[in-house]
Amino acid sequence: MNDTRSSVREKAAALSVLIDQYAKELSRPATLMEVCGTHTVNLRKSGIHTMLPSSISLISGPGCPVCVTPSSYIDNALTMIEEYGAVVATFGDMIKVPGTGGRSLSQYMGTEQVKILYSPAELIALAETNERPVVFLGIGFETTIPAIASVFLKASQRGIENLFLYPAFKTVAPALKALLADTERGFDGLLLPGHVSVIIGLEPYRFLEADGGAAGVIMGFEPLDMLEGITVMIKLLLSGENKIRNCYTRAVREEGNRKAREIMDTLLEPADALWRGLGIIPGSGLTLKPEYSRFDAVERFSLPPLSSYEPPGCLCARVIQGKAVPPDCSLFGSFCTPDQPVGPCMVSSEGTCAAYFRYGAAPRTDDKGGKQ
Amino acid sequence: MSVIKLEHGSGGSLSRHLVENIIYPWFKTNRYTALTDGTEIPIDGTPVFTTDTYVVDPPFFPGGDIGMLAVFGTCNDLAVCGAKPLYLSLGFILEEGLLISDLERVLASIKAAVEKAGVAVVTGDTKVVPKGKGGGIYINSSGIGVRLPDTALSPKRIVEGDKLVVSSPLGEHGIAVLAAREKLTVAKTLSSDCRSLFPACRSLLRFGGAVRFLRDATRGGLAAILNEAVTGLDLGLRVEEEQIPVKEKVRTVSDILGLNPLEVANEGVLVAVIDGSRAEEMTARLRTVEGCEDASVVGDVIAEPAGKVVLTTAVGGSRILDFPRGLLLPRIC
Numbered sequence: 071m072n073d074t075r076s077s078v079r080e081k082a083a084a085l086s087v088l089i090d091q092y093a094k095e096l097s098r099p100a101t102l103m104e105v106c107g108t109h110t111v112n113l114r115k116s117g118i119h120t121m122l123p124s125s126i127s128l129i130s131g132p133g134c135p136v137c138v139t140p141s142s143y144i145d146n147a148l149t150m151i152e153e154y155g156a157v158v159a160t161f162g163d164m165i166k167v168p169g170t171g172g173r174s175l176s177q178y179m180g181t182e183q184v185k186i187l188y189s190p191a192e193l194i195a196l197a198e199t200n201e202r203p204v205v206f207l208g209i210g211f212e213t214t215i216p217a218i219a220s221v222f223l224k225a226s227q228r229g230i231e232n233l234f235l236y237p238a239f240k241t242v243a244p245a246l247k248a249l250l251a252d253t254e255r256g257f258d259g260l261l262l263p264g265h266v267s268v269i270i271g272l273e274p275y276r277f278l279e280a281d282g283g284a285a286g287v288i289m290g291f292e293p294l295d296m297l298e299g300i301t302v303m304i305k306l307l308l309s310g311e312n313k314i315r316n317c318y319t320r321a322v323r324e325e326g327n328r329k330a331r332e333i334m335d336t337l338l339e340p341a342d343a344l345w346r347g348l349g350i351i352p353g354s355g356l357t358l359k360p361e362y363s364r365f366d367a368v369e370r371f372s373l374p375p376l377s378s379y380e381p382p383g384c385l386c387a388r389v390i391q392g393k394a395v396p397p398d399c400s401l402f403g404s405f406c407t408p409d410q411p412v413g414p415c416m417v418s419s420e421g422t423c424a425a426y427f428r429y430g431a432a433p434r435t436d437d438k439g440g441k442q
Numbered sequence: 443m444s445v446i447k448l449e450h451g452s453g454g455s456l457s458r459h460l461v462e463n464i465i466y467p468w469f470k471t472n473r474y475t476a477l478t479d480g481t482e483i484p485i486d487g488t489p490v491f492t493t494d495t496y497v498v499d500p501p502f503f504p505g506g507d508i509g510m511l512a513v514f515g516t517c518n519d520l521a522v523c524g525a526k527p528l529y530l531s532l533g534f535i536l537e538e539g540l541l542i543s544d545l546e547r548v549l550a551s552i553k554a555a556v557e558k559a560g561v562a563v564v565t566g567d568t569k570v571v572p573k574g575k576g577g578g579i580y581i582n583s584s585g586i587g588v589r590l591p592d593t594a595l596s597p598k599r600i601v602e603g604d605k606l607v608v609s610s611p612l613g614e615h616g617i618a619v620l621a622a623r624e625k626l627t628v629a630k631t632l633s634s635d636c637r638s639l640f641p642a643c644r645s646l647l648r649f650g651g652a653v654r655f656l657r658d659a660t661r662g663g664l665a666a667i668l669n670e671a672v673t674g675l676d677l678g679l680r681v682e683e684e685q686i687p688v689k690e691k692v693r694t695v696s697d698i699l700g701l702n703p704l705e706v707a708n709e710g711v712l713v714a715v716i717d718g719s720r721a722e723e724m725t726a727r728l729r730t731v732e733g734c735e736d737a738s739v740v741g742d743v744i745a746e747p748a749g750k751v752v753l754t755t756a757v758g759g760s761r762i763l764d765f766p767r768g769l770l771l772p773r774i775c
Contacts, residue, residue, distance in 0.1 A: 079684070082757035117759020188626060188699075293757040408767035419700060429761040 085297040106263030107134030107420030114429035116293040136418035144169035160207040197233035213265040216330035236367035243274040244354035271326025290318040347387035386413035396426040444542040451570025490525035493584040503622040505633030509548035513555035516585040521640040522656040525587030537576035605721035606741040609712035613703030635710035652717035681741035705766035
């Protein structure tokens with residue numbers, strides 16, 4: 071076991087030397103955007119942000135599902151509970167997100183009205199043992215959508231009538247297009263999400279290789295995966311080419327996971343979606359196909375369309391776009407903490423503000439933290 | 443099926459039956475033969491007194507139950523104060539409808555733990571609350587121990603260069619209980635590490651003043667107690683992530699659930715700050731104690747940054763190890 075440990079440290083040190091060398095050759099500052107919330111957390115949790123040369127900065131992108139969901143979505147979830155007596159089922163992180171009026175689902179924690187799921191597979195039993203309507207809060211990216219879709223297809227086969235989906239799913243590629251089109255673009259290269267890529271493969275990223283695109287590296291989530299991804303990214307920047315590189319080959323295949331995409335495509339179809347911070351992005355969401363519209367909570371409960379709202383002073387919308395870092399926000403760490411969150415980036419365990427708050431305050435030591 | 447009824451708490455004949463025939467026989471000894479309102483206890487030395495209340499949900503979980511926790515938890519609080527646990531009180535709050543067989547299961551477990559810990563239950567109380575007003579069974583236990591000679595434990599005695607030692611692998615108790623509560627099949631191979639820490643404490647305290655500070659890493663896990671230890675001190679702690687003992691299966695399940703083993707509760711993990719110059723021999727001695735075979739030096743006391751815990755990660759980066767925040771929730775993706 072000690073051998074493995076020391077070899078991790080040695081490999082990390084070797085990659086760190088390469089990163090230093092390429093960064094020096096690049097001879098200009100570079101900002102790398104990690105698109106995925108899990109990368110945001112893992113990069114800081116593993117302290118990689120303290121190992122990079124000062125010319126290389128990391129900035130977070132719109133890859134935290136909770137963070138890009140408009141706060142009015144929470145208002146509608148509360149409406150389903152309070153006006154229709156629905157049971158709202160969700161993954162844990164959504165519970166503490168404040169709606170536009172500041173209220174969250176947490177007031178129903180521990181009651182029958184809110185059920186935290188560990189796996190969408192629990193939905194079938196939950197609906198079958200409940201007389202009330204059961205609504206699943208459908209947020210997330212391609213990573214989680216296939217598993218959710220397969221549960222609803224199963225519910226359709228079993229003729230379950232009290233199960234509903236409130237879709238606010240997002241897809242990654244259209245969001246990246248929107249980021250590229252933004253004249254205020256704040257990044258030089260994109261660290262692309264590993265889990266999402268397992269499903270979608272490389273094809274949806276190919277537009278990045280065109281003129282006006284950006285270099286992209288698909289990377290895994292272990293500390294060494296991320297150091298390797300950053301090394302390859304700086305090398306790409308050095309070459310000046312907008313190329314996509316897959317550094318997570320043990321999980322991501324060129325063509326992705328066709329079976330999973332078929333499951334998604336059977337239930338859902340693309341739709342315009344409202345992103346917190348980014349506004350409406352055409353074709354960036356997924357909604358129920360007409361033949362499955364009976365699952366649609368929006369229709370069943372006549373929910374109003376989502377609207378944009380940000381709490382006063384909260385910079386989450388800019389943080390999601392990589393235009394601000396959490397310490398830029400006057401609320402960060404004082405009025406907004408993981409215990410008393412104001413914005414979604416502080417609520418979610420994948421959120422940038424939460425990651426900065428929890429891990430980011432480590433002193434950036436001159437010897438770059440333990441690299442002796 | 444016999445269940446606890448409200449009448450068991452009324453003070454009448456059923457109350458008497460519960461205490462005399464169901465609970466008391468487990469703890470009856472030659473020295474304490476009469477059911478009086480209080481008990482005289484001989485103490486030779488400086489007494490140390492503590493109390494703790496146990497509300498674990500569910501009351502039975504892999505590797506333990508609320509009864510075992512109530513004994514070892516309170517004894518461990520005494521042990522990390524440098525005291526040998528001697529006497530316990532037990533206050534039961536039972537919910538109407540609790541199976542008497544479940545109560546007896548808890549009592550049997552208490553009896554076994556009491557014998558293992560070498561303490562005596564010398565007083566107790568029982569109340570019954572209406573159905574829906576309690577979690578089946580809650581237990582309060584207070585403990586009295588006697589301070590071992592030559593111990594002077596306090597965070598104030600910590601100096602730069604001291605070493606931080608963790609006695610046993612982290613995280614298994616908290617995840618086993620969470621898994622039992624939420625019926626998570628992914629964690630079904632895990633079981634609680636609940637045990638008496640007095641033997642571990644005593645093995646270190648033989649080194650007298652070289653032991654600066656002891657804690658059991660219960661709620662909030664290692665992350666919480668290290669932060670509590672340095673808060674307000676003019677010193678900081680540096681912890682080496684790769685030296686922290688965590689079982690592979692705990693690491694895997696934590697990854698799946700999005701939990702951090704450093705933040706999860708333990709019931710059999712001792713954390714010690716000890717004299718750096720004697721760290722090796724003291725840790726070697728600790729490893730001879732049952733349950734502490736994986737004891738490791740995991741970090742040291744540093745001058746800067748004061749009041750903070752800095753974690754050197756497996757790849758050689760560094761970050762702050764903060765207090766755990768929020769509830770244990772499953773990850774979203």
